[in-house]
Amino acid sequence: MISLSLNKNNMKFLYSVILLLSIAINPINAQTKLPALDKSPMDMSYYPNRYPVLKIQDKITDPLVARVIYSRPQKNGRAIFGELLEYDKVWRLGANEATEIEFYTDVKINNTKIKKGRYTLYCIPNDQKWIIIVNKETDTWGSYKYESKNDIVRIDIPVVQQTELVEEFVMVFEKSETGANLVIAWDVLRLNLPIVF
Amino acid sequence: MMKIKTLFQLFAFTILGLASCNDPIDKKVGVEENMRIPVSINDSVNLSIDKSPMDMNYYPVDYPMLKMGNPNAKAPLARVIYSRPQKKGRVIFADTTVHQNYIQHYGEPWRLGANECTEIEFFTPAKIGNNTIAAGRYSMYCIPYPDRWKIIFNNNINCWGLDIDQSKDIGFIEIPVNFNKANIEFFTLLFKDTTVGCTLEMSWGDMKVSMPIQFNN
Numbered sequence: 012m013i014s015l016s017l018n019k020n021n022m023k024f025l026y027s028v029i030l031l032l033s034i035a036i037n038p039i040n041a042q043t044k045l046p047a048l049d050k051s052p053m054d055m056s057y058y059p060n061r062y063p064v065l066k067i068q069d070k071i072t073d074p075l076v077a078r079v080i081y082s083r084p085q086k087n088g089r090a091i092f093g094e095l096l097e098y099d100k101v102w103r104l105g106a107n108e109a110t111e112i113e114f115y116t117d118v119k120i121n122n123t124k125i126k127k128g129r130y131t132l133y134c135i136p137n138d139q140k141w142i143i144i145v146n147k148e149t150d151t152w153g154s155y156k157y158e159s160k161n162d163i164v165r166i167d168i169p170v171v172q173q174t175e176l177v178e179e180f181v182m183v184f185e186k187s188e189t190g191a192n193l194v195i196a197w198d199v200l201r202l203n204l205p206i207v208f
Numbered sequence: 209m210m211k212i213k214t215l216f217q218l219f220a221f222t223i224l225g226l227a228s229c230n231d232p233i234d235k236k237v238g239v240e241e242n243m244r245i246p247v248s249i250n251d252s253v254n255l256s257i258d259k260s261p262m263d264m265n266y267y268p269v270d271y272p273m274l275k276m277g278n279p280n281a282k283a284p285l286a287r288v289i290y291s292r293p294q295k296k297g298r299v300i301f302a303d304t305t306v307h308q309n310y311i312q313h314y315g316e317p318w319r320l321g322a323n324e325c326t327e328i329e330f331f332t333p334a335k336i337g338n339n340t341i342a343a344g345r346y347s348m349y350c351i352p353y354p355d356r357w358k359i360i361f362n363n364n365i366n367c368w369g370l371d372i373d374q375s376k377d378i379g380f381i382e383i384p385v386n387f388n389k390a391n392i393e394f395f396t397l398l399f400k401d402t403t404v405g406c407t408l409e410m411s412w413g414d415m416k417v418s419m420p421i422q423f424n425n
Contacts, residue, residue, distance in 0.1 A: 045396045045411060048292065052261030055289075055324070057366070063324045067371040075366060080264070080289070083257060108264065108272045150284050152272035179257055 051084040051106035051180075058184035058191045058206075075115045076208055079132070079193065081105035083179045091198045098137045101144075103154040104195070105180065109133070111149060118190065119207040120145060121166035133157055134195075140169045143195075143204050171201045260293040260322035267399040267406050267421075285423050287329045288348075288408065290321035292394045300413045301352045312352065319369025320350040320359070320410070321395060327365060328408075335405075335422040336361075337381030346378070350410075357410070357417045358382050386416045 057063065058077040065071045084106040089095050096102050104110045109131040118125050129149045135142040145163040148156075173196065180197040184206075192203040267286040268274060275281045293311070302310035312318045320326040325347035334341045339361070347365050349372050351358040363376040395412040405422035 045392060045394075045398065046263075048261060048394060049263065052257050053264055054258065054262055063366055063368040066366060067368045078366075080262075085257075148279075150266065150272055150275060150287075152276040156276050156279055 049082065049107065051082040053080065053082045053107070054181075055080045056183050059186075060184060076118070076191065077115065077184060077193075077206065078113045079110065079182050079184075080113075081110040081132075081180075081182055082107040083181065084197075085179050086176070086198055092136060092200060093138065096136050099135060101133050101135055101154045101157050104132050104134045104143075104182075107152070109149075109151045109153060109157075110182075112145070112193075116208055120164050120205070123164040125163055130163060138170070140167050141202055142166070143168050143202070166204070168202045168204055171203070172199055173201045174199075177201075258291065258323065260291040262289065262291045262323070263397075264289045265397055265399055267408075269399050269401065269406075283331050285330070285332055286334065286399070286406075286421065287331075288326065288397055288399075289329075290326040290395075290397055291323040292396065293322040294395075295391075295393050295413055300415070301354075314353055315351060317360075317372045317374070318350045318352060319372070320348055321369065321397075323369065325349065325362075325365065325367045325369040325372075326397075328361070330423075333424045335424065336379070336419065339379035339381065340424075341379065347372075354385075356382050356384050359417075359419055381419060383417050383419055386418070387414050388416060390414055390416075 056079050057075065059065065059071075059073050059075070062071070062075055082105045092098075110133075111129055112132050113129045114125060114127045116127050118127075125145060131146045131149055131151065133144040133146060133154055135144070142165050144159075144165050146157065146161050147163055148158065148161045176199055177196045182196075183194050184191045185194050185203075187203075187205060190206050190208040192205050195202045195204065265288050266272060266284050268284065271281070271284040271287075295311075297309070299306065299310045301312050301314050304313050304315070306313075326349065327345060328348045329345045330341055330343050332343050334343075341361060345365050347362045347367060347369075349360050349362065349369070351360065358380055359382075360374075360380040361378050362372065362374075363378055364373045367373075390411070390413075392411045392413055396410070398409045398411070399406050400409055400418075402420065405420065407418040407420050410417045410419070
């Protein structure tokens with residue numbers, strides 16, 4: 012009798028309430044509420060590339076220089092640059108926690124000496140070039156509390172257009188003549204951050 | 209051309225998928241197949257999201273969030289970085305007579321995660337069981353038994369987790385396994401507050417193991 016008076020929307024609402032109630036009163040669900048997989052999963056890259064694998068294969072020829080830990084947002088059909096990432100605003104260069112870069116030896120970026128240790132990486136995107144920022148405030152979330160007074164160095168990096176679309180934001184080191192580049196790629200853009208050592 | 213490329217990628221993914229469904233613990237054999245580490249930005253297959261994605265947890269719980277709310281927060285005490293394999297209908301631990309549809313044999317070292325060694329960092333000295341552990345970074349692995357896990361701390365870091373160098377062990381703790389009615393698909397590590405410090409809770413399938421940690425601060 013009651014159900015006759017319910018239209019489709021009301022039924023949807025009723026189902027939602029029942030579903031929510033069943034979740035709320037289910038003791039197993041309540042007990043085992045563990046984090047699902049992140050939408051933007053974390054990843055890490057070493058320089059030399061694949062260092063952990065080379066290490067167990069006894070194939071290391073060059074010392075460990077750097078490691079970046081970051082999370083990987085996906086394009087999901089969205090317009091990224093100038094839209095999702097507003098120009099001239101600080102971006103965490105990833106997702107979730109602030110992106111961390113660790114140097115295992117002293118390096119130079121933009122002629123500034125950076126002592127070995129852990130740092131955060133941010134960027135300020137724009138149409139033609141991005142500013143990449145190395146900052147000393149670690150173990151933080153996003154760029155919400157980013158403060159330029161904690162910057163170690165800033166460098167302008169030109170944006171390179173690439174033909175293939177990169178769905179998941181990615182960072183990989185590549186050997187260069189003066190050390191290594193941290194290659195940053197997402198959507199149709201790519202940037203090379205030169206690290207000298 | 210696109211079609212052939214897509215087919216090739218699908219094929220590659222299938223191979224990679226099969227490789228990671230099979231026992232990923234094979235020593236060195238099959239290491240290459242199990243690595244999904246890009247060697248270059250043009251390595252499009254390996255640039256996609258890992259099958260066992262990485263995650264990171266701090267103690268105090270949600271420290272980066274805490275710090276965002278309070279820039280003057282005291283330094284964190286611990287951090288763990290690990291990758292999260294999935295159960296995918298397999299038996300997680302099995303005895304050595306089992307050779308199919310299992311992930312790991314009892315009594316053999318397991319990297320307590322996937323891909324790279326699981327890494328735990330203490331930003332201050334810590335006490336775990338009978339071990340006093342100096343501040344620093346360690347790899348952490350596990351030897352599972354039906355009723356308990358032996359959790360071992362090791363000085364060899366920045367490694368891929370398949371070939372554990374047991375000569376660099378610095379201490380261990382044996383912890384009973386609690387079985388419950390859950391069926392946790394993704395291996396999960398979580399710090400939880402206790403009255404004397406915290407526990408690192410390790411959950412997978414119907415198992416939960418809680419490692420007590422105290423900090424000398």
